[in-house]
Amino acid sequence: xxxxxxxxxxxxxxxxxxxxxxxxxxxxxxxxxxxxxxxxxxxxxxxxxxxxxxxxxxxxxxxxxxxxxxxxxxxxxxxxxxxxxxxxxxxxxxxxxxxxxxxxxxxxxxxxxxxxxxxxxxxxxxxxxxxxxxxxxxxxxxxxxxxxxxxxxxxxxxxxxxxxxxxxxxxxxxxxxxxxxxxxxxxxxxxxxxxxxxxxxxxxxxxxxxxxxxxxxxxxxxxxxxxxxxxxxxxxxxxxxxxxxxxxxxxxxxxxxxxxxxxxxxxxxxxxxxxxxxxxxxxxxxxxxxxxxxxxxxxxxxxxxxxxxxxxxxxxxxxxxxxxxxxxxxxxxxxxxxxxxxxxxxxxxxxxxxxxxxxxxxxxxxxxxxxxxxxxxxxxxxxxxxxxxxxxxxxxxxxxxxxxxxxxxxxxxxxxxxxxxxxxxxxxxxxxxxxxxxxxxxxxxxxxxxxx
Amino acid sequence: xxxxxxxxxxxxxxxxxxxxxxxxxxxxxxxxxxxxxxxxxxxxxxxxxxxxxxxxxxxxxxxxxxxxxxxxxxxxxxxxxxxxxxxxxxxxxxxxxxxxxxxxxxxxxxxxxxxxxxxxxxxxxxxxxxxxxxxxxxxxxxxxxxxxxxxxxxxxxxxxxxxxxxxxxxxxxxxxxxxxxxxxxxxxxxxxxxxxxxxxxxxxxxxxxxxxxxxxxxxxxxxxxxxxxxxxxxxxxxxxxxxxxxxxxxxxxxxxxxxxxxxxxxxxxxxxxxxxxxxxxxxxxxxxxxxxxxxxxxxxxxxxxxxxxxxxxxxxxxxxxxxxxxxxxxxxxxxxxxxxxxxxxxxxxxxxxxxxxxxxxxxxxxxxxxxxxxxxxxxxxxxxxxxxxxxxxxxxxxxxxxxxxxxxxxxxxxxxxxxxxxxxxxxxxxxxxxxxxxxxxxxxxxxxxxxx
Numbered sequence: 001x002x003x004x005x006x007x008x009x010x011x012x013x014x015x016x017x018x019x020x021x022x023x024x025x026x027x028x029x030x031x032x033x034x035x036x037x038x039x040x041x042x043x044x045x046x047x048x049x050x051x052x053x054x055x056x057x058x059x060x061x062x063x064x065x066x067x068x069x070x071x072x073x074x075x076x077x078x079x080x081x082x083x084x085x086x087x088x089x090x091x092x093x094x095x096x097x098x099x100x101x102x103x104x105x106x107x108x109x110x111x112x113x114x115x116x117x118x119x120x121x122x123x124x125x126x127x128x129x130x131x132x133x134x135x136x137x138x139x140x141x142x143x144x145x146x147x148x149x150x151x152x153x154x155x156x157x158x159x160x161x162x163x164x165x166x167x168x169x170x171x172x173x174x175x176x177x178x179x180x181x182x183x184x185x186x187x188x189x190x191x192x193x194x195x196x197x198x199x200x201x202x203x204x205x206x207x208x209x210x211x212x213x214x215x216x217x218x219x220x221x222x223x224x225x226x227x228x229x230x231x232x233x234x235x236x237x238x239x240x241x242x243x244x245x246x247x248x249x250x251x252x253x254x255x256x257x258x259x260x261x262x263x264x265x266x267x268x269x270x271x272x273x274x275x276x277x278x279x280x281x282x283x284x285x286x287x288x289x290x291x292x293x294x295x296x297x298x299x300x301x302x303x304x305x306x307x308x309x310x311x312x313x314x315x316x317x318x319x320x321x322x323x324x325x326x327x328x329x330x331x332x333x334x335x336x337x338x339x340x341x342x343x344x345x346x347x348x349x350x351x352x353x354x355x356x357x358x359x360x361x362x363x364x365x366x367x368x369x370x371x372x373x374x375x376x377x378x379x380x381x382x383x384x385x386x387x388x389x390x391x392x393x394x395x396x397x398x399x400x401x402x403x404x405x406x407x408x409x410x411x412x413x414x415x416x417x418x419x420x421x422x423x424x425x426x427x428x429x430x431x432x433x434x435x436x437x438x439x440x441x442x443x444x445x446x447x448x449x450x451x452x
Numbered sequence: 453x454x455x456x457x458x459x460x461x462x463x464x465x466x467x468x469x470x471x472x473x474x475x476x477x478x479x480x481x482x483x484x485x486x487x488x489x490x491x492x493x494x495x496x497x498x499x500x501x502x503x504x505x506x507x508x509x510x511x512x513x514x515x516x517x518x519x520x521x522x523x524x525x526x527x528x529x530x531x532x533x534x535x536x537x538x539x540x541x542x543x544x545x546x547x548x549x550x551x552x553x554x555x556x557x558x559x560x561x562x563x564x565x566x567x568x569x570x571x572x573x574x575x576x577x578x579x580x581x582x583x584x585x586x587x588x589x590x591x592x593x594x595x596x597x598x599x600x601x602x603x604x605x606x607x608x609x610x611x612x613x614x615x616x617x618x619x620x621x622x623x624x625x626x627x628x629x630x631x632x633x634x635x636x637x638x639x640x641x642x643x644x645x646x647x648x649x650x651x652x653x654x655x656x657x658x659x660x661x662x663x664x665x666x667x668x669x670x671x672x673x674x675x676x677x678x679x680x681x682x683x684x685x686x687x688x689x690x691x692x693x694x695x696x697x698x699x700x701x702x703x704x705x706x707x708x709x710x711x712x713x714x715x716x717x718x719x720x721x722x723x724x725x726x727x728x729x730x731x732x733x734x735x736x737x738x739x740x741x742x743x744x745x746x747x748x749x750x751x752x753x754x755x756x757x758x759x760x761x762x763x764x765x766x767x768x769x770x771x772x773x774x775x776x777x778x779x780x781x782x783x784x785x786x787x788x789x790x791x792x793x794x795x796x797x798x799x800x801x802x803x804x805x806x807x808x809x810x811x812x813x814x815x816x817x818x819x820x821x822x823x824x825x826x827x828x829x830x831x832x833x834x835x836x837x838x839x840x841x842x843x844x845x846x847x848x849x850x851x852x853x854x855x856x857x858x859x860x861x862x863x864x865x866x867x868x869x870x871x872x873x874x875x876x877x878x879x880x881x882x883x884x885x886x887x888x889x890x891x892x893x894x895x896x897x898x899x900x901x902x903x904x
Contacts, residue, residue: 033661161644171640171641192613192616192644193613209485225703227487228487230682247699248677250703251699254710255798258714259798261714265714265717265718266789266791267787268790268791275791275792276801276805276809280819284819288823291783291820292823292824295776295827299776299831302774302775302776306772312764320757321754323754323887324751327746327747327882330879330882332743334878335743335879338714338715339715340727342711343726346707346711348726353728357727357728360735364735367732372744372747375747426879430779431783434775
């Protein structure tokens with residue numbers, strides 16, 4: 001992006017003089033990366049203008065650029081494109097992108113296209129668009145470089161040269177038996193270094209990391225990243241090869257999943273588009289539900305306070321320390337839950353580590369609580385004397401321990417119940433820790449100060 | 453991991469009978485992926501045992517497994533390894549991993565190794581270990597597949613076959629002029645599909661995405677992911693090729709950076725190891741600083757409350773709504789800051805979008821505040837009558853607006869000041885929103901209820 005900072009202005013001029021032909025031509029000529037062109041078209045043009053502009057480009061360039069438009073923009077552009085353009089795109093796009101595009105179309109457009117598509121493409125499209133969003137199946141492409149068993153290296157290279165154009169990557173080629181079961185993989189590197197007469201079956205690697213099509217896309221990211229794969233084969237229960245997922249698609253999913261987790265950590269429901277492209281209503285909707293739910297969770301704190309109204313009336317000075325104490329419990333809890341949620345997400349910790357983590361958290365939170373009690377006691381001394389310092393310091397230890405243990409346990413519990421552990425968001429943990437803090441503080445105060 | 457769940461037990465038995473030779477032999481024979489072996493060695497053995505075990509393996513396997521140990525474990529194992537093993541490892545590891553390992557060694561080990569290493573390896577090592585952690589330079593490898601300009605495809609393939617063993621990837625080959633300046637790139641796919649006599653200079657792609665060695669590793673992730681690169685070339689200011697960064701290293705950095713951002717979002721300083729391997733003291737240290745700082749930020753709320761002590765004494769029922777109101781402001785603020793921090797991190801929004809985002813946030817937060825005021829007013833009515841309902845509802849709108857605007861502005865401000873926007877963590881925003889909430893609520897109550 002930085003490399004092309006000065007480009008939009010120039011292009012803007014071209015748009016003010018409404019010569020879409022010239023603009024399209026400029027893009028086609030421009031030595032810009034397709035992803036940059038896609039971004040600039042999105043920023044500068046309406047869906048209709050993008051469609052017009054794309055139609056003026058050579059098919060290969062048009063396809064590359066279209067593939068980099070965001071899903072929302074693709075949907076808008078597709079809605080105003082004619083059938084002919086869509087047909088060309090569907091045939092030219094990588095099979096996985098074609099399936100995604102197909103899923104974005106209206107049912108009339110889908111029906112029209114299926115009628116006119118060549119039978120082979122139609123089958124691929126229906127095969128790939130069958131898997132729901134968020135699964136490995138939805139990410140895979142069927143344009144795989146394949147070889148049969150029982151051939152030699154020279155023959156393998158001949159086949160590769162002949163079929164390369166239809167494959168998304170030829171750097172890893174999959175070897176399948178006559179029943180289309182995956183039996184091995186070979187890298188192009190190994191192939192071009194091997195003797196021409198060497199047997200493919202002896203050269204290939206037989207231990208393969210694979211995934212089932214209905215597994216979650218988060219698992220795709222984990223496998224590709226853990227095993228440094230260029231591509232991950234998707235197989236059915238009978239080990240038949242259905243497709244592959246390339247590393248670049250896995251990287252996109254990794255970013256998408258990280259964003260989703262980060263948003264969830266602040267009690268925001270997943271957004272489908274970037275922040276600026278999400279409609280105001282969708283932004284509102286993604287935030288309002290949890291905020292309302294948390295109001296009711298916060299009522300627990302209110303009820304706790306109401307219960308101790310006499311204590312407060314007897315010693316209004318106690319309220320001075322309320323935000324500080326419940327805030328500290330919430331903050332320590334937020335830290336503990338965030339560490340757990342992320343640890344579970346990247347596979348650093350598992351359900352089996354529960355007791356060990358609990359022991360560690362007890363020690364760390366205990367030390368934190370003690371440190372914070374020491375930090376806050378002088379303030380208690382200063383504002384209310386020895387009694388208040390004791391109540392505040394003692395409450396701090398209990399509240400920080402409570403918040404931390406709550407924060408670390410909630411994600412585990414949710415994980416155990418097969419919920420997304422990230423639902424144990426910072427606001428949820430903070431709110432629950434607050435309620436515990438209110439009760440702890442006033443109960444201790446009532447007891448230690450003899451206010452009941 | 454899931455595939456090998458049953459393995460540790462079996463290996464555990466082998467350890468209880470202390471035959472490290474047998475254990476090593478089992479691993480060498482086992483058809484496990486190196487990353488899985490690395491994980492199991494880490495879980496089951498001490499650093500000394502790992503070193504012994506690795507020494508029994510063939511060098512290629514040993515190198516692969518060592519490369520997958522975490523940095524902390526590598527450091528421990530290296531500390532107890534003899535010089536000979538280290539020398540073998542340094543020569544066999546990919547250049548980038550060798551440089552990382554070298555940086556982990558004690559200065560005596562470093563000096564001893566530099567003395568004994570062949571001159572060429574020594575130069576590479578010193579070249580690569582020069583760049584500080586977190587920069588593009590620290591991620592690159594110098595084992596690049598290179599071609600000169602002015603040759604044809606057949607000659608190019610000959611060179612590649614001869615030099616492939618020393619390159620980390622041969623799927624993209626870089627073309628350099630006699631002064632080692634990067635002039636183009638060609639994919640192996642293109643090479644094997646081209647006519648043998650075709651000119652390399654005409655086939656190569658000349659538009660290259662590159663990076664300078666001192667740029668931040670986050671930029672590496674952005675470029676590799678945005679342009680779907682297999683490898684990103686690192687060049688100096690004169691366009692001379694220094695090394696490449698492969699996509700798998702970029703994926704690791706992406707995960708590391710996401711973890712760091714997620715931890716920062718909960719005011720946790722970056723951890724260098726996974727949750728279970730971080731020492732208790734380091735865990736304590738990564739959490740305590742912000743917790744203490746936030747105590748003092750929370751004092752603002754305390755001072756606010758002290759200022760309104762008379763209002764509270766006059767109407768203790770007001771305290772019932774305190775956690776609910778300040779909690780809501782904090783939660784809305786946490787949402788707004790999280791959206792901004794992530795948007796800035798993935799490049800979705802930039803400084804230039806400030807006014808547009810501000811306008812959008814005003815509308816969304818206004819709608820949220822209104823909704824929440826409507827949700828909470830009946831409770832106010834029920835607990836304190838019309839007056840209280842009015843104060844609580846009106847406070848809610850102001851507090852949610854204040855929290856949201858604070859939450860969205862703080863990351864922008866920090867970004868503007870060239871700080872990490874993620875420093876605007878959820879606990880920080882929540883704490884500041886709390887303070888604003890306290891003052892708003894009691895000021896409105898004092899005024900609307902005529903309590904002054």
